[in-house]
Amino acid sequence: MTTSCPAAAEPSRRRPLRFIAPVLLGAAISIAQAPALASDxxxxxxxxxxxxxxxxxxxxxxxxxxxxxxxxxxxxxxxxxxxxxxxxxxxxxxxxxxxxxxxxxxxxxxxxxxxxxxxxxxxxxxxPRVPRLSVQVKGSVEGLVVYRDEVKLEPVTFGVPLPVDPGKHVVTLRRGKDVLKEESVESKEKGKDEVTLDATDVPPPTPEQIAEANAQAQMGRPDKPKPRPTTVRRSTGMLVGGIILGVVGGFVTIGGLVGAGAGGDGVAWGVTGFGALMLGGGITMGVIGNQRVKRQPEVTYTPQVFLGPGSVMVRGQF
Missing domain, CATH: 1.25.40.10 (Tetratricopeptide repeat domain)
Structure with a gap:
C-alpha cells in the first residue's frame, strides 16, 4: 500500500516560483539600478x-x-x-x-x-610618544608656499605643534617649483621640535615667475560655465511608470502561477498571461524611458505687447 505525502510534493510544486520571483522582480528593479560600489x-x-x-x-x-x-x-x-x-x-x-x-x-x-x-x-x-613639529615663518609668505616633506602647510598651522612620525623631515619654502629655503630636522619619539624659515630676504618674483603664476591661476579659474550634457533621459515618467508596471505585472504573474499550480482553472492561467504582458510592457517602457536622446535646443520667446483700439494683447511663452 502506497501513501502520498503532500509535504513531500509541496517543494516540487513551488520550485519554479523560487526562481521566477527573483527574476521577475530583479528584471524590473535593474532598469534604474545604479552600479554598486566595488568591494571584494x-x-x-x-x-x-x-x-x-x-x-x-x-x-x-x-x-x-x-x-x-x-x-x-x-x-x-x-x-x-x-x-x-x-x-x-x-x-x-x-x-x-x-x-x-x-x-x-x-x-x-x-x-x-x-x-x-x-x-x-x-x-x-x-x-605622548608621538613627536610634534612646529614650523615658524618670518616675514610675508604672499606668493610663497611652505611644505613639510610633501605636505603643504597652510599659514594657520604655523607655530602649531603638529604630530609627525619619527625620522627626518624637510621643511621648504617654495615659489612654484623653485625651492627658496630649506631646513631639516630629525624627529625622535616624544620629541618637540621647531623649524623657522626666514622669508624676509626672499627676492621678489621675476617677471617670468609672475607670468607663470598668473598662467597657473588662470588655468584653475572657471572662466566659462561647464557645458551642459548633450544627451538626456528620454522620459523619467515613462521610466518610473515602467518600473511600477513591471513590478505589479511580476506579482500578478506570480499570483497566477500560484493559482495554476494549486489546481486552478483557466482563469488562473489567464491571470498569469495578463501579468506576463504587464511585466513585458513595464520592462519595455522602462528601457525606452531610460534611453539617452539628444538634448533639444532651448527656445526662448520674448513677450510682445500689441495695443489696439480698446484692447491690449500680450503674446509670448510664460
Whole structure:
C-alpha cells in the first residue's frame, strides 16, 4: 500500500516560483539600478591573513600596506585595529595615532563598545610618544608656499605643534617649483621640535615667475560655465511608470502561477498571461524611458505687447 505525502510534493510544486520571483522582480528593479560600489570581501580576507602572518614574523613594513589594502576592499573594524597596531609597531606613531582614533570612531558607530574602549586606550597610550613639529615663518609668505616633506602647510598651522612620525623631515619654502629655503630636522619619539624659515630676504618674483603664476591661476579659474550634457533621459515618467508596471505585472504573474499550480482553472492561467504582458510592457517602457536622446535646443520667446483700439494683447511663452 502506497501513501502520498503532500509535504513531500509541496517543494516540487513551488520550485519554479523560487526562481521566477527573483527574476521577475530583479528584471524590473535593474532598469534604474545604479552600479554598486566595488568591494571584494574574499580578497580582503586573503590579504588580512597574509598580513597577520607577516605580523607574526615582525615584518611590519610589508604587513601594514596589506592591512590597508584589505581595509579598502572591506572596511572591517578588526582590520582597522590591526592596521593601527601594525603602524605603531613599525614606528609610524603619528599614523598609528590617527588610525586608533579612526578605529575608535568606527567602533562607536557600529555599537562595538569593547573595541571602542580598546582603540581609545591604545590611542591615549601612543599619544605622548608621538613627536610634534612646529614650523615658524618670518616675514610675508604672499606668493610663497611652505611644505613639510610633501605636505603643504597652510599659514594657520604655523607655530602649531603638529604630530609627525619619527625620522627626518624637510621643511621648504617654495615659489612654484623653485625651492627658496630649506631646513631639516630629525624627529625622535616624544620629541618637540621647531623649524623657522626666514622669508624676509626672499627676492621678489621675476617677471617670468609672475607670468607663470598668473598662467597657473588662470588655468584653475572657471572662466566659462561647464557645458551642459548633450544627451538626456528620454522620459523619467515613462521610466518610473515602467518600473511600477513591471513590478505589479511580476506579482500578478506570480499570483497566477500560484493559482495554476494549486489546481486552478483557466482563469488562473489567464491571470498569469495578463501579468506576463504587464511585466513585458513595464520592462519595455522602462528601457525606452531610460534611453539617452539628444538634448533639444532651448527656445526662448520674448513677450510682445500689441495695443489696439480698446484692447491690449500680450503674446509670448510664460
Amino acid at each position: 570581501p574574499a580578497a580582503a580576507e586573503a590579504l588580512f591573513q597574509v598580513a597577520k602572518g607577516l605580523m607574526e614574523k615582525k615584518n611590519y613594513a610589508e604587513a601594514c600596506p596589506k592591512f590597508e589594502a584589505s581595509y579598502k576592499l572591506d572596511p572591517a573594524i578588526g582590520t582597522k585595529l590591526n592596521l593601527a597596531d601594525c603602524l605603531e609597531k613599525q614606528g609610524q606613531l603619528a599614523k598609528a595615532w590617527v588610525a586608533w582614533g579612526e578605529a575608535r570612531d568606527q567602533a562607536k558607530r557600529e555599537g562595538d563598545k569593547p573595541r571602542e574602549d580598546l582603540a581609545t586606550r591604545r590611542q591615549k597610550e601612543v599619544d
